[in-house]
Amino acid sequence: MSLIDDVEKVLISEAEIQERIANLAAEMNALYSDADRPMLICILKGAFMFLADLTRHLTFRHELDFMEISSYGRGTTSSGAVRILLDLATDVQGRHVIIVEDIVDTGNTLTYILRNFAARKPASIRVATLLSKPSRRQIEVPVDFVGFEVPDEFVIGYGLDFAEQYRNLPFIGVLKPEVYRQS
Numbered sequence: 001m002s003l004i005d006d007v008e009k010v011l012i013s014e015a016e017i018q019e020r021i022a023n024l025a026a027e028m029n030a031l032y033s034d035a036d037r038p039m040l041i042c043i044l045k046g047a048f049m050f051l052a053d054l055t056r057h058l059t060f061r062h063e064l065d066f067m068e069i070s071s072y073g074r075g076t077t078s079s080g081a082v083r084i085l086l087d088l089a090t091d092v093q094g095r096h097v098i099i100v101e102d103i104v105d106t107g108n109t110l111t112y113i114l115r116n117f118a119a120r121k122p123a124s125i126r127v128a129t130l131l132s133k134p135s136r137r138q139i140e141v142p143v144d145f146v147g148f149e150v151p152d153e154f155v156i157g158y159g160l161d162f163a164e165q166y167r168n169l170p171f172i173g174v175l176k177p178e179v180y181r182q183s
Contacts, residue, residue, distance in 0.1 A: 003166055006179045007156070012148055012172040017130075017158055018053065020147045024128060025057030027145060028098070034061040038096035039122075043113065044068040044086065045167070046102030049159035050130040050147075054100065065090045071109045082112040097122040102159050103131040103150075107139035114141065131155065131172065148172070154180060 032038050037060075042051040044066050055064065068086035097117060104110050110127065117125050128145035135152045150172070156162055157169030162180055166173075 003169060006166070006176055007169070007173040008176045010171050010173045011150060011153075011155060012158075014158075014170040017147070017170075017172065021050070021053045021130075022057050024145050024147060025054055028128070029057075029059045032058075032060045032062070032096070036096050037061045037063065038098050039063050039065060039090060039092055040098045040100055041088065041092075041117075042066045042100045043102070046159045046161065047100045047130070049167070050102060050128075051100045054128070063090070065092075067113075069109055069113065082109050084116070092117065092120050092122045095122050096124045097126070099125065099127045101127065101129040103133060103155070104129045104141060104143055105133045105136045107137050107141040110141045110143075111139050130158070131160075 040051060040055065040062055042048055042064065045068065051064070055062070065088045066086065067084065067088055069082060070085050071082045099113060099117070101110065114125060114127075126144040127142060129143055130147040132143060132146045132149050133152060134149060153174045154162065155172050156166035156175045157171050157173045159167050160172070161167045162175055166175070
């Protein structure tokens, strides 16, 4: 049995993801120049594939850093308790920051991240997310660049996981409920 057998349906194909990422990068290229030299902050682990493909399309000078945040654990919904597991290696004070997320769900994690970054006094903060799930939003949060809106289903693939699996799928799919109910 393979990972594909656990997928109920494909929501967003690999080709659709790549096309949308190129469009998001074009939007960013229109806003930033070499002089801005923004810092893209990848929220690990889920956003790593999105960041890798996004950065290939950016035409302005930029830097990368990584932050690992936990709010899901091994469950299928956010626990609401947000923790920083890995912090930045770079000072962002006075820098333009683009937070790169895999998915904005309830808004709790992103609210925590934005508050944390505001205290670090960057020149600006923008948010890019591959996926947005507005039907689950508990807190309205500003998202500047949205790849796709998805329904309230448990999505996996293209960096998104369930119990640290399925990140390697090249598409966004819906996990069969029986897979996560067994856990």
